[in-house]
Amino acid sequence: MNIKELIQQGENSAVEFKAADVWPESLAKELVAFVNGQGGVVLVGVDDSGNIKGLKTDLNRPTEFCDWVANILRTAVNPPINADVSVAQVDGKNIGVINVPKGTDKPYQTNAGQYLVRVGATNRAASVQELMRLFQQAGVFHVDANPVAGAGIKDLSLSSLDQYLTRYDLSLADDADHTALLQNMDILTAEEPTIAGLLLFGINPQRFLPNACVSYAHFAGNTIDAELIDKQVINGTLPEQIERALAVITNNVAVSSNIQGAKTEPTTMNYPQKVFRELIVNTVVHRNYSIVGSRIRILHFGDRIEFISPGRLPNTVSIQKLPFGVSYASNPIILKFLENLRYVDKLGRGLPMVWQEAKKLMRKVTFEEIGEEFKVTLSLKSGSGN
Known part of the structure; x- marks a missing residue:
């Protein structure tokens, strides 16, 4: 990392300047905002205009600066943050460098109880919706267990529920009061269907x-x-959305071919259907259903297909881990039912399978977090394998 180049770029969503006389409380706010997001770098000894001022005399030695920051990371932030702290010399002056990682124990707060997030080149207090997402990433609560306001048991398909229950030798007809059974299955709360219940068994x-x-x-x-x-807009229950989306993609993926004798031979190898199925299932299982203004989007271009799902990865999951297999549950109730319906392998083998199938065809699959969305891009062109 070239510190001088960072300074020349100015403050942004991943870089913050702090004057040499910054108060510990002010520095703690910057650290919390970065660790609640995707991480970033705080440069101490640089003013807001990018002028290099250097560290204060009492913190000018690396040991003194690192000990001072370590104390803030440990005592002014809750939970404590692990960050890489060092001192770099730029234009003959010492600059404090604090590399803050993406947090694994979100949400973080200052000792004053402030939950902060980074927006552009500034930080601000997290909104209720942002704080809810941070708690969801931490696994503290799960949106799919929330009740759906205004809905009732009448909005559930009892025939679909009965069909599901037959695999366990159960039936709604066995009990005139279905409420207790559906509550135990996490399909109902007191009286309203859960988000999971409505998405899996709703009319x-x-x-x-x-x-x-x-x-x-x-x-x-x-x-x-x-x-x-x-x-197309694909509605219905989650199983219906999976099956219909798979059919739409299959019908739209063209395979060029040549006639060889009496046979038609494909000239372009296609992905097996299980690849498209896995990526569709991944979007519906792991999307953040608290983000009400966004849909899952499948964008099919000539050279690629993008699968875009609202919501970020959980705290403990990184982009780098995905090709090697990660099992996580953003929506554990939805995951449980789709696993029972044989849509999901909870061992985390789905995305590694997609990665390997792309590699066989010398194509590329990429995983990205962009804003509040997770995107998987599947290349349709050979020659760009990993």
């Missing part, structure tokens, strides 16, 4: 959760302004 889930669906768009070119070949 019309989108009546109450209008954006809990999949938007599919197929473009003639490789950019979003290209002509549309197909566009």
Whole structure:
């Protein structure tokens, strides 16, 4: 990392300047905002305009500065933060460098009880929705267990529930009062269906959760302004969304071919259907259903398919881990039912399978967190393998 280049770029979502006389409480706020997001670098001894001032005399030695920051990381932030602290010399002056990682124990707060997030080049108090997402990433609570306001047992398909229960030799007909059974299954709260219950067994889930669906768009070119070949909004329960989305993608993936004698031979190898299925299932199982203004989006271009799901990865999951297998549950109730319905392998082998299938075809699959979304991009062109 070139410190001088960072300074020249100015403050941004990943870089913060602090004057040499910064108060511990002020520095703690910057550290909390970074660790609650994707991490960043705090440079101490640089003013807001990027002028290099250097460290104060009593903190100018590396040992003194590192001990001072370590005390703040340990005592002014809750829970404590592990960060890489060092001193670099720039233009003959010592600059304190604090590399803050993405937090694994979110949400973090200052000792004053402030939950802060980084927005652009500034930090601010987390909104209720942002704080809820931070707690969800920490696994403190799960959105799919929340009740759906206004919905009732009448909005659940009892026939679908009975069909599910037959595999356990149970039936709703065995008990006139279904409430206790459905509550024990996490399908009902006191009287209202849970988000999971409505999405898995609802008669019309989108009546109450209008954006809990999949938007599919197929473009003639490789950019979003290209002509549309197909566009659909896929509603229904999660199993219905999975099956319909898979059918739509399968129908839209073209396979070029040549006639060889009496046979038609494909000239372009395609992914097996299980790859598309896994990526669709991954979006519906792990999306953040508390983000009500966004849908799952599948964007099909000439050279790639993008699977975009609202919500970030949980605290303990990193992009680097995904190709090697990670088992996590953003929505454990939804995961439980889809696993029982044979849509999910909870061992975390799905994304590694996608990675390997792409590699066989000398294609590329990438995983990204962009804002409050997680995106998997599947290349449709050979020659760009990993």
